Amino acid sequence: DARVTQTPRHKVTEMGQEVTMRCQPILGHNTVFWYRQTMMQGLELLAYFRNRAPLDDSGMPKDRFSAEMPDATLATLKIQPSEPRDSAVYFCASYPGWGEQFFGPGTRLTVL
């Protein structure tokens, strides 16, 4: 049963600290999306990659956020330095190029 995995599932950190979230897409899927869910903004796209190349990161605050896909089995989202307003659930979604996007379980981030 192929699934998207995300680590960590929960993260509590202090303002100013670096946070790294990881996603393992489903093997064979060529596209990875990062979405953020907050009470105020709802679900919004941060960035996405196709064949490991960044296609759109316009939804991501460039000064503190960075997203990479070092290989086909790993996508990372990094926040440095983190701020309380970054508290949210971050979802990774894996897409085979047709049909639906498959969501991971999310990383719940709390920045104190």
Next chain:
Amino acid sequence: AQTVTQSQPEMSVQEAETVTLSCTYDTSESDYYLFWYKQPPSRQMILVIRQEAYKQQNATENRFSVNFQKAAKSFSLKISDSQLGDAAMYFCAYRRGGGATNKLIFGTGTLLAVQP
């Protein structure tokens, strides 16, 4: 820009009854897809149903069906024989078609409560 609107922040239904969740969208595209996702308290995003814009027939998945009105840009979800496990947040989502890799645009969600 495409937008998705869910005008019902909360809905409630009695177990075994039927409920309809509303969704409208705005787009100038002719090729697109519409989705309903369920998000239970676990926060996992679960695809409930999908509709291709070029298909006139409304999609159905067991107790879930949609009423797709393309001209009116409306995409409502009907849940029949509601069960306690249907209680969740439901999101309507739009994705542009055309063969490109496109993001999902979500509505603000409808929180569905199922009363025993």
